[in-house]
Amino acid sequence: MSYTIYLVEDEQNLNELLTKYLESEDWNVSSFLTGEAAREAINKPPHLWILDIMLPDTDGYTLIKEIKAASPDVPVIFISARDADIDRVLGLELGSSDYIAKPFLPRELIIRVQKLLELVYKNSDTPQQQSVTSVSSYVIHEDVREVYEEGQLINLTSKEFDLLLLFTHHQGHAFSREDILVKIWGHDYFGTDRVVDDLVRRLRKKMPDLKVETIYGFGYRMLKG
Structure with a gap:
């Protein structure tokens, strides 16, 4: 299965490096350098978000709230230079599936992504991207039969x-x-x-x-x- 991954990382060199590693696994990768750019893609959900906490225009905690409001079942991996326990706990409370502290080897990220994708989608015949549809201002979650507009359930x-x-x-x-x-x-x-x-x-x-x-x-x- 060809998974779609969104990477949000403001350090351009690291962004490009991680994108190359992820694409080497035959995954479809869209990368973003700012929170605002990533925000525009929230209503077209991927199979997985990789999200830096520290961004120039917002923070990962704000973004994950918006991501989960639109697509509650899409997994998120946080990456951050901050390795404080409180950051890990807060990330988990907000719905992240994993947390990787910088610096890390790109191969470590690949392994964690592989395991998470397998865990989330191994029993699903329909990829998450297929079961979540955007029409006009609405986000339709077919698997749970729910519709949202700007994060509000209809x-x-x-x-x-x-x-x-x-x-x-x-x-x-x-x-x-x-x-x-x-x-x-x-x-x-x-x-x-x-x-x-x-x-x-x-x-x-x-x-x-x-x-x-x-x-x-x-x-x-x-x-x-």
């Missing part, structure tokens, strides 16, 4: 979530009301297809940034993007 009913997944997985596809009725309620449902209109209305109300288009006389389509 409470959806089971059928509202099913409809959201249907639209998300088929952006640009036009669904008739009958199509939606069968896919959400099943072939055994007896009743009017107007329940589809009501379901779409409720989803739009809870998630107004979704680009769900009404195709009059036919059904609905969620626009791409």
Whole structure:
């Protein structure tokens, strides 16, 4: 499996060195030199974050709170020149999976990353990146059936979530009301297809940034993007 890793390290030479080591394992690596640059990628979660605590514009503790709010199951490894016990404890309390004190050998980081990825994903047929989807301003966690906007949970009913997944997985596809009725309620449902209109209305109300288009006389389509 090709994992995606985000590295946040402000020391450019170390950033480039660690990136080369990580890429040598055939992992997809995106590296960031500032917290702000990393912050822009939070809603497109990787399989793993490697996060320096000391950054020029923020700190790793602030970033991990935002990361965990958007993607609570994505593991984080902290790296830091500070080796105080309180830093390790605080990192664990905030949700980090591991902590490596500088200086360290790049090979040590590789070994720890390998073990953590294996631990987190060895029983998962679907990589984390596949089960977390960003649409408009929303982050959808398919495995736990939760949706967040700016870290805030949006409470959806089971059928509202099913409809959201249907639209998300088929952006640009036009669904008739009958199509939606069968896919959400099943072939055994007896009743009017107007329940589809009501379901779409409720989803739009809870998630107004979704680009769900009404195709009059036919059904609905969620626009791409």
